[in-house]
Amino acid sequence: MSAQTTDYGPVDAAFIAALRALFGELAGERVVTSMAVREQHGRDESYHPGHAPDAVVYARSTEEVAAVVRLCAKARVPVVAYGAGSSLEGHVAAVHGGISINLSQMDAVIAVHQADMDVVVQAGVTREALNRELRHTGLFFAVDPGANATLGGMAATRASGTNAVRYGTMRENVLALVVVLASGEVVKTGTRARKSAAGYDLTRLFVGSEGTLGIITELTVRLHGVPGTIAAAVVPFAHVAGAVQAVIAVMQLGIAVSRIEFLDELQMRAINRYSNTAFACQPTLFLEFGGLEAAVAEQVATVRDICDEHGGADFQWAKDPASRERLWQARHKAAYAAMALRPGAKAWATDVCVPISRLAECIAGAQEDAARAPFPTMVVGHVGDGNFHLPMLVDGDNPSEVAAAKTLNEQVVRRALAADGTCSGEHGIGLGKMNFLLAEHGEPAIAAMRAIKRALDPAGIMNPGKMFA
Amino acid sequence: MSAQTTDYGPVDAAFIAALRALFGELAGERVVTSMAVREQHGRDESYHPGHAPDAVVYARSTEEVAAVVRLCAKARVPVVAYGAGSSLEGHVAAVHGGISINLSQMDAVIAVHQADMDVVVQAGVTREALNRELRHTGLFFAVDPGANATLGGMAATRASGTNAVRYGTMRENVLALVVVLASGEVVKTGTRARKSAAGYDLTRLFVGSEGTLGIITELTVRLHGVPGTIAAAVVPFAHVAGAVQAVIAVMQLGIAVSRIEFLDELQMRAINRYSNTAFACQPTLFLEFGGLEAAVAEQVATVRDICDEHGGADFQWAKDPASRERLWQARHKAAYAAMALRPGAKAWATDVCVPISRLAECIAGAQEDAARAPFPTMVVGHVGDGNFHLPMLVDGDNPSEVAAAKTLNEQVVRRALAADGTCSGEHGIGLGKMNFLLAEHGEPAIAAMRAIKRALDPAGIMNPGKMFA
Numbered sequence: 001m002s003a004q005t006t007d008y009g010p011v012d013a014a015f016i017a018a019l020r021a022l023f024g025e026l027a028g029e030r031v032v033t034s035m036a037v038r039e040q041h042g043r044d045e046s047y048h049p050g051h052a053p054d055a056v057v058y059a060r061s062t063e064e065v066a067a068v069v070r071l072c073a074k075a076r077v078p079v080v081a082y083g084a085g086s087s088l089e090g091h092v093a094a095v096h097g098g099i100s101i102n103l104s105q106m107d108a109v110i111a112v113h114q115a116d117m118d119v120v121v122q123a124g125v126t127r128e129a130l131n132r133e134l135r136h137t138g139l140f141f142a143v144d145p146g147a148n149a150t151l152g153g154m155a156a157t158r159a160s161g162t163n164a165v166r167y168g169t170m171r172e173n174v175l176a177l178v179v180v181l182a183s184g185e186v187v188k189t190g191t192r193a194r195k196s197a198a199g200y201d202l203t204r205l206f207v208g209s210e211g212t213l214g215i216i217t218e219l220t221v222r223l224h225g226v227p228g229t230i231a232a233a234v235v236p237f238a239h240v241a242g243a244v245q246a247v248i249a250v251m252q253l254g255i256a257v258s259r260i261e262f263l264d265e266l267q268m269r270a271i272n273r274y275s276n277t278a279f280a281c282q283p284t285l286f287l288e289f290g291g292l293e294a295a296v297a298e299q300v301a302t303v304r305d306i307c308d309e310h311g312g313a314d315f316q317w318a319k320d321p322a323s324r325e326r327l328w329q330a331r332h333k334a335a336y337a338a339m340a341l342r343p344g345a346k347a348w349a350t351d352v353c354v355p356i357s358r359l360a361e362c363i364a365g366a367q368e369d370a371a372r373a374p375f376p377t378m379v380v381g382h383v384g385d386g387n388f389h390l391p392m393l394v395d396g397d398n399p400s401e402v403a404a405a406k407t408l409n410e411q412v413v414r415r416a417l418a419a420d421g422t423c424s425g426e427h428g429i430g431l432g433k434m435n436f437l438l439a440e441h442g443e444p445a446i447a448a449m450r451a452i453k454r455a456l457d458p459a460g461i462m463n464p465g466k467m468f469a
Numbered sequence: 470m471s472a473q474t475t476d477y478g479p480v481d482a483a484f485i486a487a488l489r490a491l492f493g494e495l496a497g498e499r500v501v502t503s504m505a506v507r508e509q510h511g512r513d514e515s516y517h518p519g520h521a522p523d524a525v526v527y528a529r530s531t532e533e534v535a536a537v538v539r540l541c542a543k544a545r546v547p548v549v550a551y552g553a554g555s556s557l558e559g560h561v562a563a564v565h566g567g568i569s570i571n572l573s574q575m576d577a578v579i580a581v582h583q584a585d586m587d588v589v590v591q592a593g594v595t596r597e598a599l600n601r602e603l604r605h606t607g608l609f610f611a612v613d614p615g616a617n618a619t620l621g622g623m624a625a626t627r628a629s630g631t632n633a634v635r636y637g638t639m640r641e642n643v644l645a646l647v648v649v650l651a652s653g654e655v656v657k658t659g660t661r662a663r664k665s666a667a668g669y670d671l672t673r674l675f676v677g678s679e680g681t682l683g684i685i686t687e688l689t690v691r692l693h694g695v696p697g698t699i700a701a702a703v704v705p706f707a708h709v710a711g712a713v714q715a716v717i718a719v720m721q722l723g724i725a726v727s728r729i730e731f732l733d734e735l736q737m738r739a740i741n742r743y744s745n746t747a748f749a750c751q752p753t754l755f756l757e758f759g760g761l762e763a764a765v766a767e768q769v770a771t772v773r774d775i776c777d778e779h780g781g782a783d784f785q786w787a788k789d790p791a792s793r794e795r796l797w798q799a800r801h802k803a804a805y806a807a808m809a810l811r812p813g814a815k816a817w818a819t820d821v822c823v824p825i826s827r828l829a830e831c832i833a834g835a836q837e838d839a840a841r842a843p844f845p846t847m848v849v850g851h852v853g854d855g856n857f858h859l860p861m862l863v864d865g866d867n868p869s870e871v872a873a874a875k876t877l878n879e880q881v882v883r884r885a886l887a888a889d890g891t892c893s894g895e896h897g898i899g900l901g902k903m904n905f906l907l908a909e910h911g912e913p914a915i916a917a918m919r920a921i922k923r924a925l926d927p928a929g930i931m932n933p934g935k936m937f938a
Contacts, residue, residue: 204673225723254694295764455924
């Protein structure tokens with residue numbers, strides 16, 4: 001009764017011809033089988049080995065995606081959606097071959113509803129492109145995973161990032177989706193109403209489903225007002241524990257910080273080298289505040305007191321837009337900065353999220369385990385949500401390092417689960433965390449998920465080999 | 470292939486005996502078949518006719534609920550969950566008979582995690598009881614539908630209410646659930662982590678599923694800090710349109726009001742009569758602000774300016790806790806106040822939610838249609854979310870009034886759907902809105918919902934006759 005099987009139909013010359021027939025005279029540019037393009041589409045930004053699809057289709061509309069999926073359904077050929085390729089758990093790898101549908105040309109901003117603070121976009125729009133489009137509206141799209149991902153990919157992996165502590169993740173920011181199901185049917189999952197009690201929450205079901213239940217082709221997402229006053233600051237701490245305790249105190253006071261990011265000593269060193277900055281190489285918080293003027297001043301004063309109490313040095317301000325931009329660029333490039341510390345190494349991000357009261361012990365435990373690893377690691381995290389990463393710089397050609405990385409990753413995850421946390425805060429399951437999914441949810445929940453998968457994708461053609469072992 | 474069928478097993482003497490056997494010597498008080506108790510359990514606070522279950526079971530643990538469900542599954546007997554009976558679309562009516570499981574004795578607060586700002590409770594805890602329990606923690610549970618509903622019922626109907634504009638609905642406030650599935654298996658849907666990208670979002674699937682996919686027996690919900698400074702105010706307006714435009718302006722500025730409620734002239738008159746208050750009988754906004762002191766002062770000043778611009782009279786303050794309490798008590802009793810205007814009449818609440826830019830036209834349209842109705846109506850709403858009700862005071866014994874109420878309800882819903890809104894902002898589908906569910910979502914989405922229903926409840930025993938026509 002498994003929905004996952006390897007008994008798929010072949011992508012042979014006849015199938016490619018049928019695909020090409022869908023696109024008529026555009027077939028040459030829209031259906032591509034060159035090895036370079038196929039390999040690029042089977043690989044994301046993670047350490048996971050690539051698996052090239054048999055062909056890549058560049059779709060330009062929901063109808064085209066539906067037509068391709070119908071063809072694949074008839075022939076029982078796997079379908080994998082591809083946006084920007086910035087996923088971190090091998091989500092785009094075509095482990096059973098099949099067709100990769102590239103959605104990056106579906107990049108239209110369909111409707112900006114300024115009064116309602118929402119926007120309707122095609123799935124291939126990237127978050128940077130969307131925010132450029134919105135720059136004169138006084139509104140912005142708040143979910144920011146760092147990478148310039150597509151919104152479709154962000155929804156599919158339930159992405160979040162630095163702003164989630166204030167604005168929520170994709171879970172909270174998607175109002176409605178258009179999804180092509182495994183049958184090729186097109187479903188609209190919601191309306192533009194801010195809330196609804198009408199029926200099963202299909203929107204939230206597809207958000208985070210990693211392409212295994214359908215392909216997201218259009219999204220309606222919430223926007224937020226750009227705060228009138230924005231302030232950012234950097235605070236180095238004497239010890240990790242002090243920084244984390246300060247974060248806990250801030251969260252408990254209900255202070256609506258826009259961002260509160262932790263970076264450890266080595267991560268700060270990496271950033272300084274990579275971004276040519278001169279931050280203190282100490283455990284550090286990067287903070288952002290936004291709102292009406294007096295509110296921001298009050299928040300800053302309160303957070304400053306809290307940091308003082310926990311051994312923070314004085315705030316270093318980034319008040320003007322340019323220095324704020326530099327600050328967050330440096331933060332966003334933390335992963336590349338880390339990789340530059342050990343050229344040739346692969347970065348395993350790791351990704352757990354725990355109740356905030358357990359954060360200090362989970363980070364300390366991770367650092368203890370990491371001290372025994374044969375490669376450099378660091379800690380960086382969206383700590384306001386209890387979410388942190390332990391990037392590991394692993395020589396992928398060295399089997400003992402790879403084995404040690406697997407062990408360390410598992411230690412970090414097991415500790416998070418024991419602390420009533422989750423095995424993934426924002427990167428998803430993909431190829432990398434299928435065993436942990438079971439450990440986290442237990443057999444009955446996984447059976448329920450599998451039953452839903454079978455109900456919506458009985459032939460198992462949607463991104464097979466992911467999510468469930 | 471329908472999951473809904475009337476081919477259910479009988480609740481006969483043998484079945485009752487088997488039920489009683491589960492409870493041993495407590496069977497007398499835990500399995501009840503008296504007509505009075507059965508009738509009470511088949512009826513909610515709505516206009517929908519009651520349908521008594523064949524027996525009522527008072528459960529005290531998840532294991533007991535699971536045992537009852539397993540028995541029902543084996544005999545193919547319907548199961549309906551019952552909390553406080555405060556639903557508004559007939560959700561508890563046992564339209565195909567079967568067993569009502571009363572969860573009100575499952576009222577334990579299992580664990581308060583103050584540092585993490587969450588709490589684990591049994592499903593029968595009411596929101597007032599929970600907030601009493603939390604009163605010395607500086608935290609509160611924010612979702613407030615007015616009625617003293619159980620948290621299990623609130624999750625099952627995706628409830629919200631006056632605070633949702635700032636704190637979200639049950640969708641945003643439930644972190645994890647324990648659910649008894651139709652098989653009698655017990656699923657835990659999540660952890661205490663604030664966010665997760667691990668697997669399908671079962672939590673959000675069960676929130677709002679109205680007992681049709683499983684029975685919620687335990688919840689982990691978010692708490693929020695009680696703001697240090699709270700201010701509440703009443704602002705009468707010359708016209709409905711001015712009040713609504715003021716709300717739109719406040720929302721667009723991103724001002725985090727805690728509550729922003731609209732009540733029309735007749736609703737204000739009803740409240741004055743019922744609650745012995747002396748508010749102006751004009752279109753009115755009830756407002757609440759909360760936060761740090763300077764932030765609240767700044768918000769108040771900004772909102773005051775906005776109200777002035779849109780024809781609002783000056784703020785009437787309710788600054789001390791007692792007068793704030795009186796104000797919100799009056800608001801919460803609006804439905805009873807309405808009913809008292811026409812003794813003997815039933816109140817049909819109606820319930821739609823639209824994008825805020827369409828709110829003024831939707832309310833004006835509803836009022837126009839309502840002017841032709843042979844019964845009194847009023848408008849009251851959580852307008853910050855675009856959610857409003859048009860309570861209709863209908864003589865249930867007068868067929869022409871009942872027909873007119875149906876027509877008016879349909880007009881309000883169709884207008885909301887045409888405005889890209891939803892047929893239910895917070896009351897759910899139940900018996901009353903099955904046709905509108907289809908109109909809102911379309912055939913493919915309803916087919917997907919039905920497929921999920923069949924996957925998780927193949928025999929169709931969970932609250933049959935609801936949600937899907």
